[in-house]
Amino acid sequence: MKSPNQLPTIGFVYLDHVMRFFDRSNFKGWPDKIEQVVYHWGNDKQRFINDVKRKKITVLIGNIPATAYETFREISRALPEVQFIPSLDAQFSNKSKENVTNFCKKYNLPIPNTDVFYELNEATDYLKQCKYPKIIKKSYGPSNYGGYFVHKVDNFKEAELLIAQKKYYPVYVQEFVPMVADIRVMLIGHKPVCAFWRRPPEGEWLTNTSQGGAMDYQNVPQRALDIAVLASKSANAEYWACDIALGNDGEYRILECATAFAAFPYIRDWIGQYLMWLLAADHFKKPYIPMLNWEELGKIDSRLLRTMRQISFSKPSISEDCGDRLIQQNQELYQLLPIELRAFEEWPSEAWNFQDNYLSKLVVDACQKVMAAKEDSLEEVERGDTNENSPYVDINESALIEFFNSVTGIGKQLYPMIIEQLGVDGTIDALNQNPHLLLKVKGLKEKKLQNIMLCWQKFIALHENNIFR
Numbered sequence: 001m002k003s004p005n006q007l008p009t010i011g012f013v014y015l016d017h018v019m020r021f022f023d024r025s026n027f028k029g030w031p032d033k034i035e036q037v038v039y040h041w042g043n044d045k046q047r048f049i050n051d052v053k054r055k056k057i058t059v060l061i062g063n064i065p066a067t068a069y070e071t072f073r074e075i076s077r078a079l080p081e082v083q084f085i086p087s088l089d090a091q092f093s094n095k096s097k098e099n100v101t102n103f104c105k106k107y108n109l110p111i112p113n114t115d116v117f118y119e120l121n122e123a124t125d126y127l128k129q130c131k132y133p134k135i136i137k138k139s140y141g142p143s144n145y146g147g148y149f150v151h152k153v154d155n156f157k158e159a160e161l162l163i164a165q166k167k168y169y170p171v172y173v174q175e176f177v178p179m180v181a182d183i184r185v186m187l188i189g190h191k192p193v194c195a196f197w198r199r200p201p202e203g204e205w206l207t208n209t210s211q212g213g214a215m216d217y218q219n220v221p222q223r224a225l226d227i228a229v230l231a232s233k234s235a236n237a238e239y240w241a242c243d244i245a246l247g248n249d250g251e252y253r254i255l256e257c258a259t260a261f262a263a264f265p266y267i268r269d270w271i272g273q274y275l276m277w278l279l280a281a282d283h284f285k286k287p288y289i290p291m292l293n294w295e296e297l298g299k300i301d302s303r304l305l306r307t308m309r310q311i312s313f314s315k316p317s318i319s320e321d322c323g324d325r326l327i328q329q330n331q332e333l334y335q336l337l338p339i340e341l342r343a344f345e346e347w348p349s350e351a352w353n354f355q356d357n358y359l360s361k362l363v364v365d366a367c368q369k370v371m372a373a374k375e376d377s378l379e380e381v382e383r384g385d386t387n388e389n390s391p392y393v394d395i396n397e398s399a400l401i402e403f404f405n406s407v408t409g410i411g412k413q414l415y416p417m418i419i420e421q422l423g424v425d426g427t428i429d430a431l432n433q434n435p436h437l438l439l440k441v442k443g444l445k446e447k448k449l450q451n452i453m454l455c456w457q458k459f460i461a462l463h464e465n466n467i468f469r
């Protein structure tokens, strides 16, 4: 047996103001100290990274809330030796409903027909001619749970009004699926460990338990478990929850899936046991979690179930198994599996963070004009037989500041922040060829970027006239 100091050094990721999913008690039997690193939001990235390094943490465990997700993708890049559990890729769906949709589309998992619009006029055009009713949801935001940001609209007028009032962006539109109920399946290592029905209150359509939906644990259909397993495997998720709607048409569709979900403490204990086995298989036994355990545990009053801890089962002996072929088959069908350790990023932000990277048509237009202006000046430069051969417009810091001062809406506070964050060269670089990088600066949104790019276009025209004529 390895000595305890050969175990990985675990740290819990905590975030100020965010409920803690795990604590040490979920990792009963782990012989070493478990570290903690707390993210304080704001400008805390580097301090957090340093703290992880200082504590020599090799495995960071915890869910990242949606609004910190992109920052943690950056943090995980800065800590390539550290294993994040769940991996940032597994947490992709935690960030937004748009991400859930993109994840399910990639893996051909069944979902309601969904359209996501970044151009308001495209959303309006669509909503003018689509079939109703539709569901409109907020895709992203803090505490985006419990059906509070999910709305049914019955015609274009209602949809238009809702969009104007709520200002949800992007506009996330889904077909309305009349449903019997939805099913929450929780998985650990791709194995269903808990499943229940959530039924809407009489005459209502929202099934969230926080909105009065009722839960029951009996006869959850196998098809729902199978879809949840497929989703969990596709996400390569250490633990996972999937909400699956059973439509009146008999079809199953995923409504939500994530590694962040509300779970009874005994389930978090099971996750802890699974993770300890995953991290140190020669120290810890793989937990045995019987299939359909929820049908029995679900009979326990939830007030009691909420306080039960470290529930464990012994493996039935072969002779006990013989009587129940179904249970035996299920055990083989639904195994507790290790996840795949991956050296690549499946969902890199450069490709998948549409929210921050999306450039509106106006900005794209402005950028193209900037590029065209530069090409014109390049031709002039070439004709003028100078050595300058780059279409890139380079200016010094004072000219850069002069430029920002000429842009309306860019306050005296914002441009120093831009220059501080991207550097003088980085800022010029961004203006020249990577405008979306400017959106990384806090307080700089689409509208301002649009304005900056329009002004940049005029500015370089002026600037080049001065330089080259």
Ligand SMILES: Nc1ncnc2c1ncn2[C@@H]1O[C@H](COP(=O)(O)OP(=O)(O)O)[C@@H](O)[C@H]1O
Binding pocket: 112, 135, 137, 144, 145, 146, 147, 148, 149, 150, 174, 175, 176, 177, 178, 179, 182, 205, 206, 207, 208, 243, 255, 256
């Ligand atoms: N496309 C849909 N058709 C019908 N009902 C829906 C649809 N999408 C969501 N719902 C209902 O609204 C509830 C909340 O939606 P969900 O996408 O899970 O958002 P939340 O993050 O608020 O839980 C679901 O549990 C379901 O009852």
Ligand SMILES: [Mg+2]
Binding pocket: 145, 146, 147, 208, 243, 256
């Ligand atoms: Mg939900």
